[in-house]
Amino acid sequence: MTGEHEAGARSTWPALRVADWTATRDTLHMWMQIVGKIRLAHAPLLNHWWQVTSYVSPRGLTTSAIPCRSGVFDIEFDFVDHRLVVRASDGGVRTVALEPKPVADFYHETMQALRELGIPTKIQPSPNEVEEAIPFAEDYRHDTYDPNAVHLFWRQLLQADRVLGEFRSFYVGKVSPVHFFWGAMDLACTRFSGRAAPPHPGGAPNCGDWVMAEGYSRELSSCGFWPGGGEEGAFYAYAYPEPDGFADHPIAPREAFYSKDNGQFLLPYEAVRTADNPDRALVSFLQTTYEAAAVHGRWDRAALEDDPDRWAPQRPRHRRQQGQEG
Structure with missing residues (x-):
């Protein structure tokens, strides 16, 4: 580049x-x-x-x-x-x-x-x-709205959504859309191993434990972006249940780290924004933290992962055939 x-x-x-x-x-x-x-x-x-x-x-x-x-x-x-x-x-x-x-x-x-x-x-x-x-x-306490800041936040989401969407495309197992949860106010994408998970203990404030039990009913590796933590927000990644060795797995880029307080890997948004290649920096975080879950959790990766360009050689020929028929 x-x-x-x-x-x-x-x-x-x-x-x-x-x-x-x-x-x-x-x-x-x-x-x-x-x-x-x-x-x-x-x-x-x-x-x-x-x-x-x-x-x-x-x-x-x-x-x-x-x-x-x-x-x-x-x-x-x-x-x-x-x-x-x-x-x-x-x-x-x-x-x-x-x-x-x-x-x-x-x-x-x-x-x-x-x-x-x-x-x-x-x-x-x-x-x-x-x-x-x-x-x-x-609620008359919360009454502030800065349109410029909100517009910038949306532009952050545009970039995060785009890269998370590309990362999602490499997974053919059960995987969530890239979607925004209003409870914690975060953009997320979650991959599943296909196995059941132990009941989640809950504990989220003003939220029934049964809500978390449904959310975490299957073994998963989740990643996303949250507009809090760090100077400019943070990308995160975690596994549930967290397998032994997960926190010590080598991850990238160098600015990423495992937070014991949060029970997840974090990557400051500003580290991505200022990287020579922001997309590559974020993808390296998403991939290595997923591998931390999949490797130590012994996921069947051969059955769950595939190349999104696997049909690329056939697609140009298909377009040519359509053109000839038209």
Whole structure:
């Protein structure tokens, strides 16, 4: 990679100091919990709570289509125009401005938008996985919204989602989508060995242990990005159950380390952002930490991994045949 191309690659990974947007992040976290709980109220259970997540979109984060009666609706955080957009399959649309406002106001406005669209919804009206669970309707403490910071956060997610998606493509066993969990506010992708796991002990604040039991019901290796920890957030990787030797497995890049306090490997976001080749630095972290789980957990890697380009030699010929037929 030339110096010019290296500089271009680095510039797509934006800098955003956690300390510079903590108040906004915490407000946004509560808003995301409200939207996530709306999806939870309507979508049927999928293994490991996959039905409650959001996904990185060209404008922000979207729930994708949510079933409701005989139709569907979706909700998108638009971090370009800074509005929450609720769209129903009957053509109805409502928006809620993303601007400095208390969680209580956002909650009432969002639920009112659903009522106007004929989407009756009842959610558990307080947050999960946070130490102090202020009911949404009573939360006037979190009221900060910096649109520039949120836009930068979305650009961080765009890059993380892209690389995690490529990493995911090498796995043909059971693997989650790259999706955003509103409980801990992290982007994640999880690979599974195919074996059952021991019951998870739980312990997340303001969250039933049974929730974690479902999330961790199968042996797994998970990785992702969290906008906390370190100066600019952190990439993480962990295994459940953690096999012997996992924490001591050699990993890359050199800035990565195992945190005993967190029970996982961490890689500061800024180490990726400032690397000569950010994509390569992150992929090395994802691959070596996965190998720590797969090697020490004795996963059947030959059955679980494959080259995503395995059909590449046939694809050009297939396109030529289509062209001739047309």
